Amino acid sequence: MVISCSDFNCTKRWSKESDLPFHRFLLKHPELLKKCITSVKRKGFNPTSCSSLCGNHLRQDDYVVSPRTWKKRLKPEAVPSVFVFPTHLMPPNKQRR
Numbered sequence: 001m002v003i004s005c006s007d008f009n010c011t012k013r014w015s016k017e018s019d020l021p022f023h024r025f026l027l028k029h030p031e032l033l034k035k036c037i038t039s040v041k042r043k044g045f046n047p048t049s050c051s052s053l054c055g056n057h058l059r060q061d062d063y064v065v066s067p068r069t070w071k072k073r074l075k076p077e078a079v080p081s082v083f084v085f086p087t088h089l090m091p092p093n094k095q096r097r
């Protein structure tokens, strides 16, 4: 199965050649999962065990580097927060009447 990013506007797919990490949703942590779903802002989005988000939606400080292996790991409480929304998908501007 192809692992692709769950973000509506992101076309990233996981590949062996790329060093872009992919992260699964924490289905066993309802509170964190709720936060993640809220930040994805995708209507009716219901992540499954196959849903993943690419590392582009996480900040550098959402990761910790293991002092032994120098590998980056996602912090257990990290919530994806980097999303770019095209203007036509943004909620209507309230100032405009």
Ligand SMILES: [Zn+2]
Pocket: 005, 006, 007, 010, 011, 012, 053, 054, 055, 056, 057
């Ligand atoms: Zn993505």
